[in-house]
Amino acid sequence: MRKLKMGMIGGGKNAFIGSVHRIAANIDGLIELHCGAFSSNPELSKESGRELFLPMEKCYGSFEEMILTESKLPQQQRMDFLTIVTPNFAHFAPTMLALNNGFHVVIDKPMTLSLDQAKQLQQKVKETGLILCLTHTYSAYPMVKQARKMIADNALGKIRKVMVEYPQGWLSRLYESEGNKQALWRTDPTKSGISGCMGDIGTHAAQLAEYMSGLKISKLCADINIVVEGRQLDDDGNVLLKFNNGANGVLVATQIATGEENSLKIRIYGEKGGLEWHQMEPNSLLVKWPDAPAQIYRTGNDYLSNVARFNTRIPSGHPEGYLEAFANLYRNFALTLSSLLQGKTPTEEMLDFPSVDDGVRGMAFIEHVIASGKSDQKWFDFKI
């Protein structure tokens, strides 16, 4: 085994999510930054690379240049995989080019601009046998995995109700008119696609609901809103859900919940018990019983399932956070890739990261929910 070499597209100076990806890739010492096309401006790309201690020849001026140049290097000298941290509209082309040139890919969500693009990537991944990891960070928290395992083991009985909510407040004003860079592209249909809030955070909520419950959304009825005057894309929405086992649910995603930070929360109720997890205090999982005291499961304890412990680095009482969850994605992806490079079969625990199939479901969620929001029809079947 050796360190894996990562190429990065996007993530230049001042880009928020690029630095998160680098930290996440750094944490476990399994991955090293090998090259980058950090900006579509070649000067900026080089400047960003220099600050990251890269040699200048590894700072490319475009993703095409990087992928094509690296693909011609001997295997020991070229990047092992590519991570794509650009805005949505700039996901598809580099991903497709990378897959066509034999590179594995890590990519931020939502995966593409449209369901059609997503299906093309799905097909390509299937053909090439390459790995695509989609960074739905929230499903990588240890207590989310604990919850998923308990539900899979039937600890709660048949699941009846899923309540997932993702309130943020950072778009409660028209910040895109005040020069906020994050707000600018996320509210711009040419950069973000047909949805703002639902694409950005609604997809996280939907993926978390399906991942934790083990169920699939089968119907939905959406109220999709542009609350702040002058905005071009939805900044708020409430969705009634039905799941494939008959359970019902509610999904709320909003970016105009003034004063909220990043308050993703999920509650799942079954015949025998319920549970509750809150991203802002992620090391606790509250489990509720009808005839016994509620229990607080906590990260790092021996009583947790193997999968929860596998995705934890430090003992109980030492809080882990968002960056460690993100690092779990990179670590599991890296362990999977290393296994494959060594000709071994990755374990189930290694393979536990969102894939191109989650990307397709995410894009389908966006398209259904936006269509439902515009329609007078009550229930929409969710099908891909």
Added chain:
Amino acid sequence: MRKLKMGMIGGGKNAFIGSVHRIAANIDGLIELHCGAFSSNPELSKESGRELFLPMEKCYGSFEEMILTESKLPQQQRMDFLTIVTPNFAHFAPTMLALNNGFHVVIDKPMTLSLDQAKQLQQKVKETGLILCLTHTYSAYPMVKQARKMIADNALGKIRKVMVEYPQGWLSRLYESEGNKQALWRTDPTKSGISGCMGDIGTHAAQLAEYMSGLKISKLCADINIVVEGRQLDDDGNVLLKFNNGANGVLVATQIATGEENSLKIRIYGEKGGLEWHQMEPNSLLVKWPDAPAQIYRTGNDYLSNVARFNTRIPSGHPEGYLEAFANLYRNFALTLSSLLQGKTPTEEMLDFPSVDDGVRGMAFIEHVIASGKSDQKWFDFKI
């Protein structure tokens, strides 16, 4: 001023809500129990009265007997008002008879079995000028009143979103088949009317949302479910809301959220800030700002509004609860009645309790939400 004399209909031995009403009426020493028809069984009524230290002649065998007998007594010897704590189906007749005989009424929610009955009572109250207090307890908590006042004073700016939820778990099994008395009548259409969960707790959530926000529900789209097999009435529902100022909202009421106790919670977001209140920790009100730390408003402090302080009995840090909230209803009702009896005009603070109009809106909510749940039409206008 003197103690007011209360007659009680229902609330015999082992009845949960009857004892709550008596405690609430006792707390402030403004009301004394004067007579009762505690059960439709005259023996049980007398036995209940004896345990409450009533003289036997004040333990009536039926509500008709009580109302008619008391109405013939000189004013100093008869009851001043009637409190009705029977199941829903037994609200209308005694209330109408009481009003027709000149007695003021306190009554539990939902007010009647149908919107039509509710409108009849509304008309009668209007004609007689008598007072009807509907015991929506949750709107009587001091921090609910603080929130209402802050919103009315525009502290949050224009309201944009209301999230109200009321998860309980006590009907997560078919308890009505196991002899649970509360479950029996609440799931029985002949006792409860056309709705179970929405009538029992959905109405509380809707009333709280309107009371706190100062808005009115104008449209709704409901998913109404019978989750537990064999049950006759809804035990779960999720409702999309629109309010008269354009705000959107979500209302969840469920009695199959296994492990939940009585977890009513409301969040309201405006242009300038948001707030959050949770019934199970009712002495805190969390107020959130976009550019400043969130604040925890707490019962009993001098910085609160007059109305919050008027509805509090003890200093900060000494927790108040459900019974004190319930007692606020009785106290405000009693102060109003005493003022009227003395020929004075009650203050706005005294008059701050739910009225027959809330009862009409509650019944309309039930009828709309059940109709919407059965319909393929997406949005229903909410109108009375």
Added chain:
Amino acid sequence: MRKLKMGMIGGGKNAFIGSVHRIAANIDGLIELHCGAFSSNPELSKESGRELFLPMEKCYGSFEEMILTESKLPQQQRMDFLTIVTPNFAHFAPTMLALNNGFHVVIDKPMTLSLDQAKQLQQKVKETGLILCLTHTYSAYPMVKQARKMIADNALGKIRKVMVEYPQGWLSRLYESEGNKQALWRTDPTKSGISGCMGDIGTHAAQLAEYMSGLKISKLCADINIVVEGRQLDDDGNVLLKFNNGANGVLVATQIATGEENSLKIRIYGEKGGLEWHQMEPNSLLVKWPDAPAQIYRTGNDYLSNVARFNTRIPSGHPEGYLEAFANLYRNFALTLSSLLQGKTPTEEMLDFPSVDDGVRGMAFIEHVIASGKSDQKWFDFKI
């Protein structure tokens, strides 16, 4: 059984604790206010009585007049017991007079001005067989009783450590110089005795620690402070404790913890587990285990011990508070008294309220802790 008749000494208009006692006595409908000497000013006493709907002849001008007059009435017409809600310095005389005239007594803590007075009352209670209930409210919360029972049942194993703290902030300024009535007498040695903070709230903390743990303080080492310049009595203190089974502990009581309300909290650790209770969120009891998730025991649930359920009035999820805890004292006292009046033996659950012995221990605590605070000797034996 009949309603018990209560006489009150102190508690006139604007007195905080008098109104708390009346509410607590009212709640369960077992007690009626019969007479009072509400103020040492006869006019004020009558005015207070009128507002409480008492006949004028039952509003006495002094406690001596009330006790002597009532004692001459036939048993059916006189008060059954006396409640004393005056400042500390005015506890001893009316209590002794009441006991000498055959009246049971409810009295606020600390019981007297000195340990010597306390022992005289203890001796008198022993001689007369009358009942004295000391209103250590905090030990009357249902979850405190649940904790006590679990510890008594050895659920935590041998107790090793007790951490009790009672931070308040209401004396963080020299409020007694600003006309605050509560501050005035509580910081005045002629009214309060040799201690301010330790007498007022340190005694609550010590009683709670002993009640919940079932242990007795055997040694202490105190740091007692006057933090606010110009104050006459201690407003802050930290005490190291040893208990009779070898456990150690810490007691912090302070009234200069700026911004704190009434934040009494206790944690007890044994060989097998630990628990934590906080007065400001009193319906939860956190129980911690070394090899399993922590549990949240909640008021009103069937899984609680009999004694916890006996001291609860409403179902789980309906918060109870300070007034209900206070009412538990009055109710248990009233049930005990009613049993005795009917010639029955009170049950253990009825007898579960603090007695004259707690009063003696409280006064001994004050005297030891103040002496230790002044001494260079490290450990003081706590003995009575």
Added chain:
Amino acid sequence: MRKLKMGMIGGGKNAFIGSVHRIAANIDGLIELHCGAFSSNPELSKESGRELFLPMEKCYGSFEEMILTESKLPQQQRMDFLTIVTPNFAHFAPTMLALNNGFHVVIDKPMTLSLDQAKQLQQKVKETGLILCLTHTYSAYPMVKQARKMIADNALGKIRKVMVEYPQGWLSRLYESEGNKQALWRTDPTKSGISGCMGDIGTHAAQLAEYMSGLKISKLCADINIVVEGRQLDDDGNVLLKFNNGANGVLVATQIATGEENSLKIRIYGEKGGLEWHQMEPNSLLVKWPDAPAQIYRTGNDYLSNVARFNTRIPSGHPEGYLEAFANLYRNFALTLSSLLQGKTPTEEMLDFPSVDDGVRGMAFIEHVIASGKSDQKWFDFKI
């Protein structure tokens, strides 16, 4: 600027804290692992190094070999600094050797086995001008720095009281007799020195109290206990404190608080306000006021001080934890070192990490507190 090269002493396979140091050093991409003497067993050292992708020639068999070999390499090829993650008894010799050979040092606390050793290191650091960073992790959390800044800016007024507590439960049994490796050395006087609990976590609590308050402990009175039978060193203690400005305090550190994880908590009260921080939910800082609602300051918000924002990597609502706090130490140390290597003066923010002086105070704290625990004298002056 370039990546700094780190040599590691200790931290071989299965060592908990070694992996924490490596993650912390990795996170920001400023440091690379260059060499190590991971174990006193040369085979184990090489095996550990291989797993960390080090070339075999950089896996040394002893710290002496590593320091002396590296010191002879040209500056560009040798390590820049040394990190020492061995048990206490193995801190002094490698640190002194490193300093004598011109290497900067990062070292875990407590710094040495005795105050005398600590003073020798302090003297050596002074002579050489090298940098020593002591990893008191808890002072590196952003909200701790926010609190320190607010106190320094007099937001709370003069500080009056400091309550710091550090309850853990992991030594509630005699785990050292059950083969627990961490327990074995931490309870062994030859490895840990004269103190167990006070040395391991009491020092963290004392350092945090002084760092946050800006005060210095001036007197103490300690109750030091061996609670679990058969243990050789203290596992529990309670300490009364006086600070140099007259404030009082309490420090509790215990490892027998059964069921507690790593529950470090601090509260500080001043004339004008108070604050509270809890390590297990580290992204919130509760600030309390006498006449206004309490405020919740949260990591990542623009309203925070520069120093809090400088020590944060991600936006509000994305929880940071223990590893990020640890990484702040390494990052600030690395920025300081890089500045010096480039001939620049480090900023105040870069220099914000615990130094050899904290190490000396920590050892003095241990020696005073253990001496006080054995003495009948009440107060000990704390002086170095």
